[in-house]
Amino acid sequence: MPAPSILLLGASGYLGVPLLAEFLTHRSKFSRLAILTDESRKHKFEDAKAKGVELIIGSYLEPDSFKGFNTVLSLLGNHAMADQPSIIKACLAAKVTEFYPSEFGGDSSQGPYVTNRYFDEKNKTRAFLAETVAKNPDSGFNYTLIMCGGFMEYVMNPIFGGDEESETFTFYGSGEKREPFTSVADVCRYTVASTLMPKSPSGARSFKIPEAWYTWSEVISTISRASGVEYKPIFLPNEEAVEKAKQFKESGDADGELTFSLKALIGSLGFEAVPEPWDNDKFPEIVPVNLETALKQYFAKSKPEV
Ligand SMILES: NC(=O)c1ccc[n+]([C@@H]2O[C@H](COP(=O)([O-])OP(=O)(O)OC[C@H]3O[C@@H](n4cnc5c(N)ncnc54)[C@H](OP(=O)(O)O)[C@@H]3O)[C@@H](O)[C@H]2O)c1
Numbered sequence: 001m002p003a004p005s006i007l008l009l010g011a012s013g014y015l016g017v018p019l020l021a022e023f024l025t026h027r028s029k030f031s032r033l034a035i036l037t038d039e040s041r042k043h044k045f046e047d048a049k050a051k052g053v054e055l056i057i058g059s060y061l062e063p064d065s066f067k068g069f070n071t072v073l074s075l076l077g078n079h080a081m082a083d084q085p086s087i088i089k090a091c092l093a094a095k096v097t098e099f100y101p102s103e104f105g106g107d108s109s110q111g112p113y114v115t116n117r118y119f120d121e122k123n124k125t126r127a128f129l130a131e132t133v134a135k136n137p138d139s140g141f142n143y144t145l146i147m148c149g150g151f152m153e154y155v156m157n158p159i160f161g162g163d164e165e166s167e168t169f170t171f172y173g174s175g176e177k178r179e180p181f182t183s184v185a186d187v188c189r190y191t192v193a194s195t196l197m198p199k200s201p202s203g204a205r206s207f208k209i210p211e212a213w214y215t216w217s218e219v220i221s222t223i224s225r226a227s228g229v230e231y232k233p234i235f236l237p238n239e240e241a242v243e244k245a246k247q248f249k250e251s252g253d254a255d256g257e258l259t260f261s262l263k264a265l266i267g268s269l270g271f272e273a274v275p276e277p278w279d280n281d282k283f284p285e286i287v288p289v290n291l292e293t294a295l296k297q298y299f300a301k302s303k304p305e306v
Helices: 016-025 042-050 080-093 117-135 152-156 184-195 216-227 238-250 254-267 291-302
Strands: 005-009 032-037 054-057 071-074 098-100 142-147 168-171 178-182 204-208 212-215 232-235
Touching: 005 016, 016 032, 016 184, 032 042, 042 054, 071 080, 071 184, 080 117, 117 142, 117 204, 117 254, 142 184, 152 178, 152 184, 152 216, 152 291, 168 216, 178 184, 178 216, 184 204, 212 216, 216 291, 238 254
Parallel strands: 005 032, 005 071, 032 054, 071 098, 098 142, 142 204, 168 232
Antiparallel strands: 178 212
């Protein structure tokens, strides 16, 4: 397999920054490593440029922006994700052969994930990718889905329920519900390693790579151990999250609607975010960290220096 040429979209985001760092660690395995950005955002990448990362300035809707790259990873956030079908069209026209959509979470092809508002754009993108592969069998176009469950460090984000100021954790469901998690650094390791693996003959690959399952009660007790602070668990009825999502929708608050749609989903019983079997054994060189280790690192970094 020739050395992949890599182009990243959304490289300044929460996931984009550590993923770029992981690509840089393995720089010699890639023929090119570049970020696609536009005039208004290019100032964010001075540091990356100094480290030898190419900056391509252009629109992600134009095939010219992708020419000369075989592998494109989208790390776009919730709003720009709606552009992914148009981005995929541009990639196909530019002869890109591997596209990673902005996934990096649950398996949205199952149960209530299929219709949950939070996964709307991800599911539209999945459907568009499948259609693109089916309609263009001779194009060499492939795509890869990375499913890692929650990012371990993200349990401290209000979207999952952590509140460092009030030292509470709020969950809309039972503490016995379990969720798969992976640390962000490990998500980046698996993603970079996957770009060097053979393509699937079907045109579509997916890698399910969570580190482990944790119940939400375990999550909260692990936060307390890792932070050295006793976090107070607050368990609320799942229906309250469903109702709040509805209210945010009615008031036109898309971010509120997305947040509470996700809270309602992860607190509901019946379906789990990344059903097994998982694919970790395809990456024998990666030894992922557990939740406690990832959270200890998170709290060590977020403590002010004295
Ligand atoms: N499993 C989990 O727990 C978890 C947690 C977090 C994220 N994720 C997933 O990870 C993926 C990335 O999310 P994230 O949190 O890293 O997102 P993020 O921090 O919001 O970053 C999004 C990136 O997209 C760029 N962007 C946004 N609009 C753009 C536009 N119109 N044109 C060009 N660039 C644009 C942003 O650049 P600007 O800042 O310059 O606009 C930024 O670099 C998503 O699929 C998300 O669902 C999963």
